[in-house]
Every structure is written in structure tokens, then in C-alpha cells.
Amino acid sequence: MAVDYDVMSARCPSRVVLHRIGARWTVFVVNALEHGPMRFTALVDRIQGVTPKVLTETLRAMEEDGLLARVEYTEQPPRVEYGLTDLGQSLLVPLRAVREWAESHVPEILEARERAQAARQH
Amino acid sequence: MAVDYDVMSARCPSRVVLHRIGARWTVFVVNALEHGPMRFTALVDRIQGVTPKVLTETLRAMEEDGLLARVEYTEQPPRVEYGLTDLGQSLLVPLRAVREWAESHVPEILEARERAQAARQH
DNA sequence: CTGAATCCAAACCGATACTG
């Protein structure tokens, strides 16, 4: 398996891809959808602190990248659901790991910050 | 293993941690240091496109979070090296996976974008 | 319900130049 792309190169397309993944809310959306499609309002509720505007922008960008599919049901009342595509599912694997790392290493990081803070007192 | 932190909660400390990880250049620095400590200039060269200013800021933040250690050698000429701490090493695992995902899925994403672009022509 | 529109503030980032 040859490595054709290198994120360390300034103009490599993978750089752009990595940038998109690193966008503020992408990791939250991917993780929120891990158990299946959700409605817009449900996503807003689940991802606390995100505004409709920003969520919309994130969703649009991810849809454009083929990470998720928007399904519109022509019912009464109307309903829209967002779900991960196969590509999005594959991204879920590493992004779930990142989320889990963040959740499980909070104490160490908070301690490190306090130590740094204390060191600055001198 | 109980889950004490939840990134979906607006005020959870893990949210801040995830934010730091997601900062523009953190993923690049962690990956660049995977094989051992490097000097400042070597990092600037390896991570193409990063400016000294931004790299310095990233390095300082990561040091404060206990992700990396700055070692100053009192030689002539002076030398400074940055290396991952144990905590940083543990973060390398998921972040390397993210980098590899980005590098290996570029074609699919570029195709998806072209499809989206073509669809908008109508 | 699912967003779109608008406005504003802050964060972020790059370019450039300079220092011990």
C-alpha cells in the first residue's frame, strides 16, 4: 500500500481533508450519529452548545464531502434525517477513539494545566 | 469503567480538551514527533506551511496541557528539543489513525465534492 | 420542524520584520 498523500505537504489534498475533519463540530456530529440517523432537532439537543446556524453549516460541509446523507421524508409533518454514509462510518472509527481519549484523559490534562499555572506564579 | 465525562455536555471539561486537540496544528505536531524529539526549526520544516509564530503558540499550549516536553540543552550553540510525553504518546495513537484516514480517503472525498459541485450546476 | 438571514464579536491565522 503506497502512501500517495502526505499531510505534512502544504499543498497536498489530504491537508484540506484533515482540516475539514478538524473543523470545530465535525467530531461531535460523527460521534452523535454513531448509533444511526438523527433528526436536525435531535442533533441540536444532543450536541449541547451548538447553534442551528453552525450545525447547518457543518452538516452541509459534511454532506458535500460524502460523509453523511440527508434524507427527506415527505410526510405530514415533514421530517429530515441525517445519517453517516459508509465513508462517514469509516471515519467514525478514528474519531470515536479521539473522543474516548479526550473523555478519559481529562484529569491528567487538568492537572498539567494546574502545574503550569503554579509554575507561572514564580 | 464508568464514563465520568461526556463531550456532548456543553460545560464538560472534556469539551475543552477536545477543542485543544482539534486546534489547527496539534494533530500535525503530534504526528511529526512520532519518531522522537525534534528541534524547533526541524518542526517548521517538516510541517510545511506553519509559521514560527503559530507553531510557537501550538507548542506552548501543548506543553501546558502536558502533551509535550521542552528540553533546553545548554550547549554552544544553544539547542531546544520538543518531544512527546507519555500522555502525548497515548494521544499519538488515535491521532495517527486520523491522519492515516485523511491520507487514505482523499480520492473518495474529492469525488464526493465533484459530484456535489456537478449537482449544483442544475 | 428545519432551517435561512442578519449582524456582531472574537478567534484565528499568515506575513513580515526583528532580537538575543
Added chain:
DNA sequence: CAGTATCGGTTTGGATTCAG
């Protein structure tokens, strides 16, 4: 070598309001 200083521009995010 290893940064710092300054500046400004772009991007981003939040608040709010409104609409199909």
C-alpha cells in the same frame, strides 16, 4: 538557532429573528 513583536485580514461562532 529559537523564537518575539506587530499588524491586519479572514474565518468562525454566537445571538437573534424570521419563514416555509
